[in-house]
Amino acid sequence: MTVTRQPVGDARPASTAPSRLRVLSWQALGLLIIVGLWWLVTDGLKLYPPYVFPSPRAVWTEVAYGLWGTGPQDGKLLGAIGGSLRRVLVGYVIAVLLGGVVGLLMGAWQPLRATLGAYLTGIQSVPSIAFVPFAILFLGLNERAVLFVVILEGFIPVALAVSGALLNVPPALRVAGRTLGARGVGLTLRVLLPAAIPSVLTGLRTAWSFAWRALVGGELLIAGAKSLGEQLEVGRNTANVGLVLATIIIIGIIGGLFDLLLRTVESRVRRDYGLEVPQ
Amino acid sequence: MPSTRLRTLRLSRAVSLLTALIATPALAQPATTVRLGFFPNLTHAPALVGLERGTFQKALGAVKLEPKEFVSGTTLSEAFAAGQIDIAYIGPGPAISAATRGMPVQFLAGASEAGAVLVARKDSAIKTYKDLAGKVVSVPSLGNTQDISLRHILSEQNLKSKADGGDVTIVPIPPADTTLAFAGKRADATLVPEPWGAALEAQGHRVIGSEKTVWREGKYPTTILIVNAKFAQANPALVTAFLKAHSEAVAFLTKQPAAAQASVNSELDKLTGAKLDPRVLQRAFARTRFTTALDADALREYAALNVEAGYARTAPDLTPFLRK
Numbered sequence: 248m249t250v251t252r253q254p255v256g257d258a259r260p261a262s263t264a265p266s267r268l269r270v271l272s273w274q275a276l277g278l279l280i281i282v283g284l285w286w287l288v289t290d291g292l293k294l295y296p297p298y299v300f301p302s303p304r305a306v307w308t309e310v311a312y313g314l315w316g317t318g319p320q321d322g323k324l325l326g327a328i329g330g331s332l333r334r335v336l337v338g339y340v341i342a343v344l345l346g347g348v349v350g351l352l353m354g355a356w357q358p359l360r361a362t363l364g365a366y367l368t369g370i371q372s373v374p375s376i377a378f379v380p381f382a383i384l385f386l387g388l389n390e391r392a393v394l395f396v397v398i399l400e401g402f403i404p405v406a407l408a409v410s411g412a413l414l415n416v417p418p419a420l421r422v423a424g425r426t427l428g429a430r431g432v433g434l435t436l437r438v439l440l441p442a443a444i445p446s447v448l449t450g451l452r453t454a455w456s457f458a459w460r461a462l463v464g465g466e467l468l469i470a471g472a473k474s475l476g477e478q479l480e481v482g483r484n485t486a487n488v489g490l491v492l493a494t495i496i497i498i499g500i501i502g503g504l505f506d507l508l509l510r511t512v513e514s515r516v517r518r519d520y521g522l523e524v525p526q
Numbered sequence: 527m528p529s530t531r532l533r534t535l536r537l538s539r540a541v542s543l544l545t546a547l548i549a550t551p552a553l554a555q556p557a558t559t560v561r562l563g564f565f566p567n568l569t570h571a572p573a574l575v576g577l578e579r580g581t582f583q584k585a586l587g588a589v590k591l592e593p594k595e596f597v598s599g600t601t602l603s604e605a606f607a608a609g610q611i612d613i614a615y616i617g618p619g620p621a622i623s624a625a626t627r628g629m630p631v632q633f634l635a636g637a638s639e640a641g642a643v644l645v646a647r648k649d650s651a652i653k654t655y656k657d658l659a660g661k662v663v664s665v666p667s668l669g670n671t672q673d674i675s676l677r678h679i680l681s682e683q684n685l686k687s688k689a690d691g692g693d694v695t696i697v698p699i700p701p702a703d704t705t706l707a708f709a710g711k712r713a714d715a716t717l718v719p720e721p722w723g724a725a726l727e728a729q730g731h732r733v734i735g736s737e738k739t740v741w742r743e744g745k746y747p748t749t750i751l752i753v754n755a756k757f758a759q760a761n762p763a764l765v766t767a768f769l770k771a772h773s774e775a776v777a778f779l780t781k782q783p784a785a786a787q788a789s790v791n792s793e794l795d796k797l798t799g800a801k802l803d804p805r806v807l808q809r810a811f812a813r814t815r816f817t818t819a820l821d822a823d824a825l826r827e828y829a830a831l832n833v834e835a836g837y838a839r840t841a842p843d844l845t846p847f848l849r850k
Contacts, residue, residue, distance in 0.1 A: 298627040320836035388712040484669035485837045
């Protein structure tokens with residue numbers, strides 16, 4: 248049974264709820280404070296040599312060269328973002344499709360759930376980076392090895408979310424579906440799956456963050472093509488800490504933006520399903 | 527108010543103590559140990575024989591020598607940046623990168639020249655540099671000396687790495703792992719320092735670029751000796767003593783090659799747990815030149831190649847980094 252989540256003790260009328268603008272301005276202030284502190288310990292007090300902890304200015308220079316620089320060696324971060332996004336999207340789509348099918352099978356068949364489901368939970372606890380050496384030996388030092396790790400990391404949360412969501416569909420819906428003549432696959436696809444969508448979406452969001460982390464970990468070890476992982480490795484190897492920090496920030500921003508997007512879709516769907524009360 | 531002043535004083539003391547703890551350690555007082563960084567490669571042979579024969583320790587007298595072994599210039603450079611290494615044998619690639627980023631580095635002397643070869647896997651169709659198109663080529667690490675050489679070779683053939691929009695995949699594989707990488711067909715060719723090139727050749731793989739055709743007809747530094755500039759300033763006598771020992775090690779390598787090879791092999795055995803076939807070592811030795819001379823022109827060209835490879839935007843003026 249899915250529990251309807253409603254903010255407890257929040258009795259404020261909708262009009263006094265913090266406006267979007269206010270939240271944004273608080274976030275901007277927080278960012279300013281962080282950058283200010285960062286400037287203080289680097290350029291301000293010079294607590295660290297720049298080759299250990301570069302200043303915000305040095306990192307910004309790397310971002311500027313990497314994203315919109317026009318020199319022959321510039322724009323590499325932009326290319327890296329493109330390469331990494333392409334790789335993660337391909338891996339993510341495959342992971343979602345594969346996870347969806349496996350999840351449906353597990354949801355429909357108890358023995359599979361008891362065996363495969365348990366193993367998947369175990370595999371999920373292994374950090375993705377641990378699979379990289381195996382992937383390299385198995386598939387070679389190439390993109391396929393990265394994709395393997397991304398798909399492996401992405402498909403497990405989807406499969407577990409789908410099978411879990413199917414089991415959590417209110418029995419009344421199952422009974423109602425049967426009464427109206429739905430059986431077997433039809434019942435699963437037409438009645439149970441639609442009812443399970445909100446929980447599945449949560450799984451998709453988890454899968455995204457797993458896949459993104461696995462991608463960067465894999466790319467770091469399998470450098471070679473345009474990728475954010477390669478930029479990290481190049482930064483490290485050429486003692487360019489500014490590039491390392493710039494890449495880390497970009498990885499965080501992209502991961503956060505996609506999470507925000509999926510979160511928006513999720514909460515919209517939850518609202519449509521009556522699981523969240525609009526403020 | 528005295529209490530406020532006291533507090534300010536305490537605070538400033540705490541800050542300076544904290545700074546000393548977290549930033550590079552202060553090196554003002556005379557050192558009691560010399561921390562030496564090097565790799566277990568033939569191109570670092572002066573380090574190997576200097577350690578094996580006790581040349582360094584003898585020159586340093588009561589000051590203790592602490593040798594630290596590294597597998598790549600990257601980790602060595604990181605240790606150098608963190609202030610954990612005083613003197614190091616390192617490739618010009620990472621050394622120039624360190625200078626570019628403003629690390630306190632001083633180039634002391636040359637150690638070895640040439641000594642790197644481009645080897646193709648025996649079952650690959652690679653015969654010349656042109657055949658590297660579409661292939662996977664390994665280097666010890668991205669941005670290291672061999673990587674910069676490889677990118678230069680590729681650009682002369684109008685080839686580019688995949689990350690630069692071309693079709694040659696450049697992957698970092700530690701030289702000791704290239705045998706396995708070739709066996710698993712994970713790489714089609716590799717640009718490695720000796721003795722790894724000769725070791726691969728002994729397994730039947732083909733040298734397609736000799737130490738002479740890789741760059742500047744072999745007249746380029748492969749390993750140089752660097753020192754932390756702050757350490758050098760605080761301990762000029764130690765640096766001079768170490769340099770003298772380094773010259774002795776190089777002289778031994780050039781004047782008594784047979785004895786030197788035995789010494790290198792014994793030290794490699796100690797470090798890696800495996801002795802090299804003497805014939806492999808001999809071949810690798812013949813491709814490497816040992817010298818204390820530092821070819822400033824070659825270093826400047828390296829700095830330019832570093833820019834060409836995209837690892838730096840400007841070539842630093844190396845003059846202030848060279849020991850007068």
